[in-house]
Amino acid sequence: MTTTLRPASPSPRTLVPGVFRRQKMPRRRGRRVFSRRQRILFSVVNLACFFLAWELIARYGDVPTLFMPSVTDVFAELVEMSEEGILWSNLGISLLIYIVGMALSLAVAIPAGLAIGGIKVLDKALSTYVWALYTMPRIVLMPIIILWVGINDSARIWIIVLSAVPATLVVIMEGVKTVDNSLLVAARSFGASRGQCFAKVVMPSTVPFIATGVRMGVSRGLLGLFIGELFTADNGIGFIITQAAKTFNSAQTYAMLLVFVLFCVAMVSATQLLERKVMEGRRSSD
Amino acid sequence: MVKVRESAEPGGRVLAVEAHDVSVTYDRLREKDTLIALSGFTIDLQQGEFLAVVGPSGCGKSTFLNVVAGLTFPSAGTVKVMGKEVTGPETDRAVVFQDYALMPWRTTEQNVRFGLELQGRVDASTKERVGHYIKLVGLEGFEKAYPRELSGGMRQRVGLARALVTEPRLLLMDEPFAAIDAMTREVMQDELARIVAETGQAIIFITHSVDEAITLADKIAVVTNRPGRIRELLTVDIPRPRGRESRKLPEFQALRDHIWDLLADDPARGVARAAGATVEPALQEG
Structure with missing residues (x-):
């Protein structure tokens, strides 16, 4: 590119005849940055609008209450259930089952993912099954699980595990394979053993994938929890939802759905936070 | 030959590197043939000596380095480092x-x-x-x-x-400054010369910059292509420190011309020469 020195004219011509350079370049729009307070305020207003719209439609719209109870009814139901203790005991049970299921899932999926991804023979032998399990809708396993363990809490845990494990597993498994080979060569050049290569190179470079895998597992596990409670439980949030729906108690159905959604959001945001924490220290070197 | 660094070995008997008739071949599965990466490499390196290996891309100079490092194994010939045969990476x-x-x-x-x-x-x-x-x-x-x-x-x-x-008693550098911009590269060359004058180990330095090789090395192995073999082993007699000024010395220029001639005279490029085309060495200047 050539630069010509010339006194700045008010509207300098460009090299293309007839085209004048703009006086001011349009300011490049960066991404808008919101402060923390702004973000919270925005969320609150957003939610308030949602509930307001719901209330207005339920009240003045031409929708039967059975299909759409008003927000106030739903919240009244929540308060009542909370006072009766139904809400907390069932929420507690669901949470406990979920935590047990997820702890088991991660205890299986993380080591298995690292092993399958890192050991060629295992990868060749098992990855087909892992992908098959990952791809198929886990709900079809429910009848088999009931056949095996019966209708009880362990059935619920089983479906959580079978839902969460493949999701976590595939991410970690593929993550291990992305390890930069030049890092492995560098480690070997210092005389690293296979075990050292794994501990000092493979493991740390897979950490972001483990975090993502955990997040995937957490959301898949929630699906498993709900399926389990629909099919096999006599308590838990999912059970109350089905019961309420069967008895046409729509306010209670909606109330528990709301609780379930909140439960899911809490779980997923917690893991997202974890993931972000991990990623912060770990952007790639370029 | 200018010896700037004293031998670290008492008496200087044990050679830092003794490569005898080293060949490396790869069986290429897809092409169903055998690629000769290195053929009959014979080099001795004294303690504290700086060897630069110059050659075009793909001539096998990095393969030689990997053999000395113990990361690749020769298909024929022997390599000894500090008098011991190379069987894998070592702390020396x-x-x-x-x-x-x-x-x-x-x-x-x-x-x-x-x-x-x-x-x-x-x-x-x-x-x-x-x-x-x-x-x-x-x-x-x-x-x-x-x-x-x-x-x-x-x-x-x-x-x-x-x-x-x-x-280490032997430092192996595989085109260390190839990905660094030209200005920083000169600084790095000076720094390297300063550092090794202080630390005093033997060095094998792979590069495809002729100037870089002359600036840094005691000995230069000029390697030509396919199969990679040593065309000539040269000794650099230019006094140190070799800053930018020494590039103007007639010895420097004579040596540079000589190396370019060797590289241009590569039998693999003979066809182009015979046809009367100008030989444009596929190398980049430091």
Whole structure:
């Protein structure tokens, strides 16, 4: 590119005849940055609008209450259930089952993912099954699980595990394979053993994938929890939802759905936070 | 020949590197043939001597380095380092890589101690030693920086410190400055000359820059293509330190011309020559 020195004219011509350079370049729009307070305020207003719209439609719209109870009814139901203790005991049970299921899932999926991804023979032998399990809708396993363990809490845990494990597993498994080979060569050049290569190179470079895998597992596990409670439980949030729906108690159905959604959001945001924490220290070197 | 560094070995008997008739071939599965990467490499390197290996891309010069490092095994011939046959990576050698190969999750300090950790040599004095070499490569103040926060030149300084801190008797450098911009590259060459004058190990330095080789080396092996063999082993008699000024010396220019002639006279390029085409060496200037 050539630069010509010339006194700045008010509207300098460009090299293309007839085209004048703009006086001011349009300011490049960066991404808008919101402060923390702004973000919270925005969320609150957003939610308030949602509930307001719901209330207005339920009240003045031409929708039967059975299909759409008003927000106030739903919240009244929540308060009542909370006072009766139904809400907390069932929420507690669901949470406990979920935590047990997820702890088991991660205890299986993380080591298995690292092993399958890192050991060629295992990868060749098992990855087909892992992908098959990952791809198929886990709900079809429910009848088999009931056949095996019966209708009880362990059935619920089983479906959580079978839902969460493949999701976590595939991410970690593929993550291990992305390890930069030049890092492995560098480690070997210092005389690293296979075990050292794994501990000092493979493991740390897979950490972001483990975090993502955990997040995937957490959301898949929630699906498993709900399926389990629909099919096999006599308590838990999912059970109350089905019961309420069967008895046409729509306010209670909606109330528990709301609780379930909140439960899911809490779980997923917690893991997202974890993931972000991990990623912060770990952007790639370029 | 100008010997700037004294032999580290009492009496200087044991050669740093003794490569005898080394060949490396690869069986190529897809092409169903055998690629000869190196053929009949014979080189001796004294303690504290600086050998540069110059040649076009793909001539097998990096393969030779990997053989000496113990990362690749020769299909024929023997390599001895410090009088011992190479059977794998050892603590008496350290490699500096073209792509730096730094762990992105480690800070400068942690990257520098990486090799020591792998060799199980971390003790009370490690921190001080790491600090010493960080200072030696001029990275003081960047101890806590991650590779992504450093420029290319600085990253390679980390790579150099990581190799030097293990106090190897043979330093293997695989096109260490190839990915660094021309200006920084000259600085790095000067720095390397300064550092090795201080640390005094034998060095094998792979490059495809003729000027770089002449600036740094005691001996230059000119390698030609396919199969990679040593065309000529040259000795550099230009007094040190060889700054930018020494590039204007007639000896420097004569040596440079001679090397270019050797490379241009590559039998693999003979066809182009016979046809009367100008031989444009496929090399880049330092």
